[in-house]
Ligand SMILES: Nc1ncnc2c1ncn2[C@@H]1O[C@H](COP(=O)(O)OP(=O)(O)O)[C@@H](O)[C@H]1O
């Protein structure tokens with residue numbers, strides 16, 4: 129009988145590939161794991177029309193599977209989550225488990241965390257257009273400016289800054305490309321926005337109730353950047369300060385933002401590290417009995433508290449395929465998790 133191995137699954141297509149067709153961090157992660165554990169590793173591609181073959185292959189050969197696919201790249205995400213679930217049911221260790229991804233990797237977690245230190249009171253999840261129409265206009269009047277995030281979005285796609293001017297006209301900017309739109313009034317905006325709400329797929333196992341948008345407070349200190357806390361399991365391994373280009377609203381690398389990688393021990397990150405550590409207990413109920421993700425981030429934007437001191441507002445969690453191509457030393461931390469579990 130052949131020895132079992134540790135796998136990474138990638139999607140064959142996507143903009144996240146290196147010259148050889150793999151994500152640039154895939155081989156470094158697998159090499160670090162095999163060095164730490166002595167266990168062989170392998171990369172496979174997920175192809176939806178060959179998923180049953182892959183399922184059988186992995187059931188036979190895998191101890192553990194690390195999924196490195198951005199759900200945004202898949203057409204049938206629900207089907208992929210069910211595939212991972214089937215592997216998990218067959219006894220294969222899955223990172224990140226789909227029961228965890230469905231809870232943490234989508235923006236509605238921001239609304240669920242309301243009432244904890246990680247949640248911001250101004251956050252709402254609009255599953256349907258009806259909910260949106262009955263709640264959003266009043267909040268927009270109140271705040272003058274709001275942020276709307278597609279529940280499934282990534283890399284700034286479907287994240288809109290919405291502002292209302294004195295004359296009642298509406299102005300929106302999309303984070304992915306800083307594309308700007310004008311609407312004469314709230315009714316025109318609501319009417320145009322309706323098409324962004326999708327109906328639930330009746331056959332979905334995972335995605336019931338997940339379509340829609342999360343509305344948040346606009347945090348003007350985004351101009352100072354986004355603070356990404358990178359974790360391996362429960363351990364904070366680095367803090368990345370992402371600063372948007374002058375005048376831009378998006379902090380994604382693609383939009384030209386500057387990234388600075390720093391140690392979590394730097395005194396200036398003390399508060400955000402403390403908040404993240406204490407927030408783990410609030411994340412815990414959403415793990416559905418699984419482990420904390422192998423490699424994940426909590427992204428924050430700065431704000432001021434009532435005393436005018438710096439505070440941090442959680443703006444998203446990523447746990448499906450956080451890239452570490454520019455910080456490959458993190459691969460060693462990932463490998464430690466497997467060393468603990470699979471040391472012979
Ligand atoms: N509450 C907010 N206030 C101001 N800007 C925000 C806010 N939330 C997100 N942004 C901006 O929009 C970008 C994309 O939003 P984010 O929540 O990170 O979604 P994703 O990265 O999945 O597209 C962020 O990088 C940031 O620049």
Ligand SMILES: [Mg+2]
Pocket residue numbers: 283284427444
């Ligand atoms: Mg983001």
